[in-house]
Structures are given as C-alpha cells and as structure tokens.
Amino acid sequence: MTEVNAQESPRLVVAVDGPSGSGKSSVSKEVARRLGAAYLDTGAMYRAVAWHCANSQVDLTDPEAVLAAAQGIELVISVDPDAERVVVGTEDITQAIREPEVTAVVSTVATNMPVRQLLVERQRQMMDTHRRIVAEGRDITTVVAPDADARVLLTASAEARMARRGIQLGGTVGEKDLKEQISGRDAKDSTVVDFMTPADGVGLVDSTELDLEQTVTAMLGEIERQAGAAVGNPLEGNAAATGQNDLTDSEGRAE
Ligand SMILES: Nc1ncnc2c1ncn2[C@@H]1O[C@H](COP(=O)(O)OP(=O)(O)O)[C@@H](O)[C@H]1O
Numbered sequence: 001m002t003e004v005n006a007q008e009s010p011r012l013v014v015a016v017d018g019p020s021g022s023g024k025s026s027v028s029k030e031v032a033r034r035l036g037a038a039y040l041d042t043g044a045m046y047r048a049v050a051w052h053c054a055n056s057q058v059d060l061t062d063p064e065a066v067l068a069a070a071q072g073i074e075l076v077i078s079v080d081p082d083a084e085r086v087v088v089g090t091e092d093i094t095q096a097i098r099e100p101e102v103t104a105v106v107s108t109v110a111t112n113m114p115v116r117q118l119l120v121e122r123q124r125q126m127m128d129t130h131r132r133i134v135a136e137g138r139d140i141t142t143v144v145a146p147d148a149d150a151r152v153l154l155t156a157s158a159e160a161r162m163a164r165r166g167i168q169l170g171g172t173v174g175e176k177d178l179k180e181q182i183s184g185r186d187a188k189d190s191t192v193v194d195f196m197t198p199a200d201g202v203g204l205v206d207s208t209e210l211d212l213e214q215t216v217t218a219m220l221g222e223i224e225r226q227a228g229a230a231v232g233n234p235l236e237g238n239a240a241a242t243g244q245n246d247l248t249d250s251e252g253r254a255e
C-alpha cells in the first residue's frame with residue numbers, strides 16, 4: 001500500500017455538503033485520512049457558538065446578542081481527522097457541543113445571517129492555511145468554497161438518516177425526537193441555505209443503499225473525477241492511519 005504524503009501531494013480543497021445524518025462527518029473524516037488532508041467540521045463551529053450563548057446566558061432569541069457572542073468567541077477547533085477537539089476560551093467542549101441541548105438550539109445560530117457571514121469568513125481563513133483540506137457542512141460547495149477542486153453533495157433518504165442517527169445515539173432517542181433532530185432541524189436550516197439539491201457542477205453521492213466503506217469509495221471516486229491530478233497518487237493509501245499524515249499544523253484558530 002502506498003501512502004499519500006501531504007507535503008509532496010498537490011494542493012487539494014474538497015467541499016462536502018448534505019443534510020443531517022447523511023454521513024458527512026464520518027465519510028469526510030475518512031476521506032481526509034486517505035488523502036492526507038486536514039478535516040474541517042464547520043457544523044462544530046455553529047455548535048460552539050450555540051454552546052457559548054447557552055453557557056453565557058445570551059438570549060438566543062435576540063439576534064444581535066447572538067452576533068455579539070459570535071464576534072467575541074475565542075474558538076479553537078482542531079483540523080486533524082484523528083483528533084477532534086473544540087475549545088472555547090479554556091474549556092474543552094468537544095463532547096458538550098454534541099449534547100441534545102445544543103442540537104436543539106443550534107439552528108437559531110445557523111439561521112442568523114450576520115453570524116453566518118462571520119463564520120464563513122473564519123472558515124475560509126482556516127481553509128486557506130491548509131494545502132490539503134476536506135471541509136464539510138451545509139454551504140461549503142456553494143458559499144464557503146465554490147471554487148473548491150472537488151464539490152460533493154452527500155445525501156441519503158430521510159428514513160436511512162433517521163435510522164443511522166438512532167443507532168449513533170445508542171437507541172436512547174424516541175422516533176418523535178429523532179424526527180425533530182433530523183427533519184425538523186433540516187427544515188429550519190434549509191430556510192437560509194439549500195443543501196438538498198446539488199448546485200451546478202456539484203457531484204451527488206446518494207448513500208441510502210451504501211454502507212460506510214462503499215460511501216467512502218464513492219466519494220473518493222467523485223473527488224478523483226472532479227479534481228484529477230490534485231488528488232495525488234494513489235487513492236487507496238491511508239496516510240493518517242499509518243502515521244504518515246504530514247499535517248504540521250493540526251489546529252486552526254478560528255478567530
Ligand atoms: N453509508 C453509511 N451507512 C451506514 N451508516 C452510516 C453511513 N454513513 C454514515 N453512517 C453512520 O451514520 C451516523 C451519522 O453519520 P454522521 O457522519 O454523523 O452524519 P452527518 O455528519 O451528516 O450528520 C454515524 O453513526 C455514521 O457512522
């Protein structure tokens with residue numbers, strides 16, 4: 001097996017969007033590992049702002065207060081696909097941002113347009129500092145990085161997405177709550193950005209009938225089709241897993 005060496009490989013920017021539970025995070029992380037690339041979870045940034053608001057008694061119904069909180073946040077987010085880490089100030093909130101209390105309110109942050117502008121700017125800055133990066137979210141293919149070397153919309157049926165999230169949460173969440181976490185949140189989020197249909201030039205990967213490995217393979221095929229030589233050589237290498245990931249700067253300061 002030949003590994004991808006991030007230092008020698010050409011610059012590569014991959015943008016991935018899709019609805020909740022389509023597999024963006026798990027698939028993009030694995031794709032980043034195999035391409036010797038950094039990984040940016042932009043959803044974690046919206047979640048961090050939501051956590052920060054809740055933690056500092058900011059009124060989430062007041063858009064200006066939420067914007068002020070987003071402007072003042074001291075956020076550090078890792079871009080190593082093997083070491084997810086989100087820190088606000090001195091507090092590690094990697095786990096806290098996945099709690100249902102944050103999931104329930106994050107759309108309030110994500111539908112605040114000035115906050116979006118601010119975070120989009122920070123995401124672009126972070127992406128600029130990495131030669132090879134896979135970034136995922138809802139508006140990466142259309143707003144954050146429309147000029148990316150490869151752009152992919154990852155979808156799956158609502159049933160498949162709900163079933164996956166149910167398993168991921170250990171079967172602890174009832175069907176009604178799952179539906180709100182998946183379809184309810186997507187409905188709110190899609191009032192400000194379209195992540196259900198691919199924009200012009202964006203490839204589509206439908207993972208409904210695929211398992212995780214098959215989805216990674218399909219995604220890598222689509223990236224190779226679009227980005228060609230920038231992908232490097234070859235696709236089957238797993239740089240990070242074999243200790244060959246040459247990311248010298250595994251953190252991006254998002255401020
Ligand atoms: N193609 C797939 N087949 C089966 N399970 C999948 C697939 N893609 C992702 N999963 C699982 O579904 C869950 C949700 O995936 P995740 O990557 O968190 O989605 P998203 O980031 O789009 O919300 C995870 O437990 C993940 O392992």
Ligand SMILES: Nc1ccn([C@H]2C[C@H](O)[C@@H](COP(=O)(O)OP(=O)(O)O)O2)c(=O)n1
Nearest residue numbers: 020021042043044046106110137138139189
């Ligand atoms: N680029 C992005 C990324 C996420 N968001 C929003 C949409 C979601 O409700 C939240 C959290 O995103 P995240 O990707 O963590 O959501 P999932 O639970 O994985 O579906 O942020 C966004 O509006 N734009």
